[in-house]
Amino acid sequence: MSPGWSQTPAPTPKPALSPAEIVAAAPAGDWTDISPDDLLVMTLAPDASGKPRTVLIQLMPPPFSQGWVSNIRALAKAHWWDGLSVYRVQDNYVTQWGDAEGDDAKKAKALPAGLKTMPESDYTYHRSIPLDTRLGAMLSPPNTVSHFAGFVGGFPFAGTGTPDSVSNWPIHCYGMVGVARDMSPNTGTGAELYTVIGHAPRHLDRNIALAGRVIEGMAHLSSLPRGPGSLGVYTDAAMRVPIVSVRIASELPAAQQPHVQYLSTGSASFATYADARANRRDPFFIVPAGGADICNIPVPVRRKP
Amino acid sequence: MSPGWSQTPAPTPKPALSPAEIVAAAPAGDWTDISPDDLLVMTLAPDASGKPRTVLIQLMPPPFSQGWVSNIRALAKAHWWDGLSVYRVQDNYVTQWGDAEGDDAKKAKALPAGLKTMPESDYTYHRSIPLDTRLGAMLSPPNTVSHFAGFVGGFPFAGTGTPDSVSNWPIHCYGMVGVARDMSPNTGTGAELYTVIGHAPRHLDRNIALAGRVIEGMAHLSSLPRGPGSLGVYTDAAMRVPIVSVRIASELPAAQQPHVQYLSTGSASFATYADARANRRDPFFIVPAGGADICNIPVPVRRKP
Numbered sequence: 013m014s015p016g017w018s019q020t021p022a023p024t025p026k027p028a029l030s031p032a033e034i035v036a037a038a039p040a041g042d043w044t045d046i047s048p049d050d051l052l053v054m055t056l057a058p059d060a061s062g063k064p065r066t067v068l069i070q071l072m073p074p075p076f077s078q079g080w081v082s083n084i085r086a087l088a089k090a091h092w093w094d095g096l097s098v099y100r101v102q103d104n105y106v107t108q109w110g111d112a113e114g115d116d117a118k119k120a121k122a123l124p125a126g127l128k129t130m131p132e133s134d135y136t137y138h139r140s141i142p143l144d145t146r147l148g149a150m151l152s153p154p155n156t157v158s159h160f161a162g163f164v165g166g167f168p169f170a171g172t173g174t175p176d177s178v179s180n181w182p183i184h185c186y187g188m189v190g191v192a193r194d195m196s197p198n199t200g201t202g203a204e205l206y207t208v209i210g211h212a213p214r215h216l217d218r219n220i221a222l223a224g225r226v227i228e229g230m231a232h233l234s235s236l237p238r239g240p241g242s243l244g245v246y247t248d249a250a251m252r253v254p255i256v257s258v259r260i261a262s263e264l265p266a267a268q269q270p271h272v273q274y275l276s277t278g279s280a281s282f283a284t285y286a287d288a289r290a291n292r293r294d295p296f297f298i299v300p301a302g303g304a305d306i307c308n309i310p311v312p313v314r315r316k317p
Numbered sequence: 318m319s320p321g322w323s324q325t326p327a328p329t330p331k332p333a334l335s336p337a338e339i340v341a342a343a344p345a346g347d348w349t350d351i352s353p354d355d356l357l358v359m360t361l362a363p364d365a366s367g368k369p370r371t372v373l374i375q376l377m378p379p380p381f382s383q384g385w386v387s388n389i390r391a392l393a394k395a396h397w398w399d400g401l402s403v404y405r406v407q408d409n410y411v412t413q414w415g416d417a418e419g420d421d422a423k424k425a426k427a428l429p430a431g432l433k434t435m436p437e438s439d440y441t442y443h444r445s446i447p448l449d450t451r452l453g454a455m456l457s458p459p460n461t462v463s464h465f466a467g468f469v470g471g472f473p474f475a476g477t478g479t480p481d482s483v484s485n486w487p488i489h490c491y492g493m494v495g496v497a498r499d500m501s502p503n504t505g506t507g508a509e510l511y512t513v514i515g516h517a518p519r520h521l522d523r524n525i526a527l528a529g530r531v532i533e534g535m536a537h538l539s540s541l542p543r544g545p546g547s548l549g550v551y552t553d554a555a556m557r558v559p560i561v562s563v564r565i566a567s568e569l570p571a572a573q574q575p576h577v578q579y580l581s582t583g584s585a586s587f588a589t590y591a592d593a594r595a596n597r598r599d600p601f602f603i604v605p606a607g608g609a610d611i612c613n614i615p616v617p618v619r620r621k622p
Contacts, residue, residue, distance in 0.1 A: 231543040238536040299523040
């Protein structure tokens with residue numbers, strides 16, 4: 013006895029939405045404004061064809077890395093980066109900027125007074141934090157301790173949690189901004205910064221401070237010529253890309269302040285988006301992966317409509 | 318009762334070797350020659366400063382993707398790519414080359430006769446294979462089925478193994494070369510190729526064929542300007558990077574054939590290297606990660622000494 017004979021034809025199933033379509037459909041309330049106090053605007057010299065190059069960096073929110081973030085605000089307020097350069101580009105690893113002569117005591121640019129010195133223990137936050145989203149098994153790699161991964165305030169992090177030990181730390185993904193340093197126990201000031209331009213270098217987690225992420229203009233850093241020197245350093249100073257200025261957005265004239273939002277990592281839209289990134293069902297795909305590395309779930313950003 | 322009073326001073330422990338130092342110390346017998354029959358030489362037009370740009374691609378070894386690899390050999394023998402271009406660069410995703418006009422039936426370059434058409438089931442190899450190295454839990458992500466990761470003949474792959482089901486497939490990592498395709502059930506011919514220039518897009522695994530990996534000259538593809546069009550396409554034809562030629566190395570005059578080796582993925586040196594990538598103990602590092610995504614264990618390559 014088929015029940016079908018009196019039914020109207022089933023509607024053609026709609027194709028599943030792609031991650032980009034889910035983001036485009038997110039309601040206004042699922043977006044969070046990024047305060048201009050938490051936004052760095054880095055202006056590079058125009059490219060060879062005269063096109064302007066601006067990079068926006070969202071600073072790391074509490075509770076992570078706040079000593080370095082404080083230094084970075086002080087460096088920007090002092091206009092310390094103005095006239096310095098992007099001086100290192102290592103393929104599948106990092107692009108780095110700051111003072112190309114910083115290792116030469118005679119040529120190094122003096123740092124502003126009052127910068128903080130952070131201990132290595134500050135690479136990790138040693139208390140529990142409220143998670144926007146817990147992705148559990150999505151984190152790569154499953155380490156020797158029990159790890160989980162999630163997002164806080166638009167940033168990816170990992171953590172361990174056992175009855176007698178809780179710790180959490182921000183993690184390296186494409187576009188994350190870290191604080192270059194010398195050998196341990198040096199932890200860097202925030203004057204020399206890098207961004208990840210390749211596969212997530214998980215081995216840097218808990219070994220170096222992360223202070224933000226590039227949210228616009230990433231291609232200006234990722235598509236630069238790779239440096240011929242050791243670690244990708246531009247051995248020829250002519251290769252360096254001049255930094256015109258780095259400013260906290262709130263210090264710019266109001267008309268020049270960019271207004272940017274991220275898709276709230278605690279929102280329903282973000283959860284749907286993360287699931288779609290882990291299980292692509294939009295028409296191009298035939299086999300969903302069944303999981304995603306947290307770095308394959310980049311937090312969406314847009315100019316405020 | 319201290320036992321120390323009569324002892325000679327302990328020697329200062331040597332710092333642990335870095336992955337690069339382990340590779341440099343690998344004996345000659347741990348390296349495998351790449352046959353010139355398995356090597357593609359892609360010559361791009363010189364860059365803006367006149368410097369030559371050559372990209373070497375190692376073709377995927379059996380048992381994976383051999384239908385597409387066969388097509389790629391036929392396309393190279395037909396000199397099919399000569400005069401075509403790199404026409405798509407999408408940040409943190411892929412750089413793609415072939416016929417920029419391939420979607421336009423009136424302008425598309427005719428393919429050589431006799432190319433094979435592969436079914437989607439060929440994305441995966443449905444039998445057990447001998448592994449060079451099994452990295453077990455290192456693979457990202459831990460999927461809904463029981464997955465493992467390893468290397469075969471210098472290439473990364475993943476697999477499932479249960480008493481009633483064995484399957485294995487090559488995986489997307491930085492520098493891997495895949496076969497662009499139209500919507501399913503199209504599987505591509507191998508005429509349009511891409512390489513991964515960002516975080517490993519795990520969602521493409523088993524959804525698209527992988528046919529090789531870039532082993533030299535990757536920066537010529539990863540540092541190109543990102544395309545302004547949808548999916549990173551160069552909407553302005555003037556942005557395209559001309560392909561001068563693509564040849565199987567064995568078809569070049571003997572003096573022009575590159576002689577390249579990879580660190581045998583079944584060798585003791587490779588096992589030591591992989592462990593060092595997963596647990597950095599060289600002086601810069603303070604906390605070993607305890608694991609590594611397989612894509613963070615790139616297979617070392619060198620010119621034959």
